[in-house]
Each structure stands twice: as structure tokens, then as C-alpha cells.
Amino acid sequence: MMTDTKASNTMSQTDTHPHNVTQTHLADLPILFESLHIDTLPNDVQTKIARVDACLPQTQCGLCEHPDGCLPYAAAIVLEGEPYNKCVPGGQPVTDAIAQTIGIDSEDNTLTAAPSQWPIDMASGRPTEVRAVIREDDCIGCTKCIPACPVDAIVGTGKHMHTIFTDLCTGCELCIAPCPVDCIDLVVVERELSPFDRVAEQEDLRQRYHTHLKRVTEQLADTSNSKPVVSMVEAKLNNAASQSLNISEAQAKNTIAAAKLRTKIKKLEKQLSVRANDKKQMELEGLQAELDALQAVL
């Protein structure tokens, strides 16, 4: 994905327009999109939503004010007449492609794309692309970035260094804010992508996001899985990201409590080794039982 074929410097609306898009990806949607009731809409409306969605970068960044990603934004454009220029990473080419898709033929009437904090890339006409990179020496392995990633591009386990598969990262920046030690950097990616490859990449990203949502939904339904990998949909459904945080906080508290108990036990054992004392013996047994119970949940 980092070495793509050359694209024209003057990418037209037609270049980015997904002529051959079908509505197949609107079938079997993740539960997160059930509230859109897409399957109850007339076929031509479903197709229109699918075609608008196919114009979108599938970064799933939520910068269009749709935190659940590109498909809800596509639905809002078609069903609610929401302005079609709000996709920040898509820039003007995506705004123009949507305009064409929803039947705005005159370029004079096309809206100006929402501005990006990143400068416009001359080759694509879109904001410069970025990818996230973890400064691995600084990572404390807290796992907070994992649930934020919509495409499962981050790997790592608790208390171990995490890393990002750059090829999978969309540069959505959603993992930056949760990192407590600011060890995730964004690096600029310079690449030129052919229109064909861009459509293929967007289809792949869409599938990855939907697969991610379905997998996490299944994990939530599986009660035997006591600590599923948390994700955006989990946070959405159960506020489970904070639930996961609570689990680690509880573990941390238990660890501290156990350490305090061990100190008290050692002191008592020392005192009892010098002189027997029934009251202290009972206290010791109580503390030992408390420690055993804590250790069982650690």
C-alpha cells in the first residue's frame, strides 16, 4: 500500500467516481448500522447510499461529525440532505465525486470541501495523508489505543510495547487522544494512487471496518470471554472501554492492597516468633485469609 501506481495530477470527478459500484456491501451490515434501517429503504435509495459511500475514503475518522464512520454520513447525505462537503480526508475530489453521484452536474454549484489541518497534496488534490507510528521505547503497554482503532491496525498486550501495522493504518488519528503518554506520532505519507487502486483500497477498508465491528459484537455476546478486545463499537454499546479501564484499575488496587497485607503479615509473624499472643495470632489468620482471597482474583 505504500508503493502505489502513478495518478494524474489533475484527477477529475470521473476519475474518482465509482462507476461499477454495486450495493452488495450494504447487505449484511454490522449491528452498529441497524438504526439506519437501510434494508427497509427502496432499492434505488439503497443503491444511492452505496454509491455515495463508495466515494468516501473509508478512514472512519468521524470528522464529518458522524462518529460511526463513513456509511452513516453517506446515509445522511442521501436521506437527510446533509451537506456533501464534510469529508475532511477526502477533500475536494471526494466532494466533487459525491456531487456527481447525487446529481449535481454543474461544477459551479459544487460545494467547497471542508478544510483540513493538513496541506493539500498536489498529486491527489486531497489533504496530505498521514499514518500513526508508536514510539515504542515510550509505550507503557496500557492498551488504551487498541479500542480506538477502527481497523485493528494496533497490536500489543497489557504491559507490553504496542506497535502499528502501517499498511493497515488509515491515519484516522483516533488512537492519538487515548494515549496517556503521547507516544503516538503521525508521519506524512507521500504516495500516488491510481483511481482504480483507490476504489479497491476503499472497498478493502470498508470490509475491514465492518469485519472489525462484527467481531467485537460477537465478542460482546460471548459471556465466556471475560475480557474481550475492546473497540469503538464496544464503547458505543456498553461503554466497555471504560469498563476495561476499570478492570485494570481494580487489578492495580488489589495488587497494592495485597502488598500492604503481606507487609502486615510479615510484621505479625516476626512479633509472634518472639512471643506467642492469641489476639495477634487471630489477627494474622484473618489477614492471611484476606490475602488469599485477593490473590485468587489477581
Ligand code: SF4
Ligand atoms: S473518512 Fe470522511 S466520511 Fe469517512 S468518517 Fe472520515 S470524514 Fe466521515
Ligand code: SF4
Ligand atoms: S493506528 Fe491509529 S491512526 Fe491508524 S487507523 Fe488505527 S486508530 Fe487510526
Ligand code: SF4
Ligand atoms: S495508548 Fe500509548 S502507551 Fe498505551 S499501549 Fe497505546 S501506544 Fe502504548
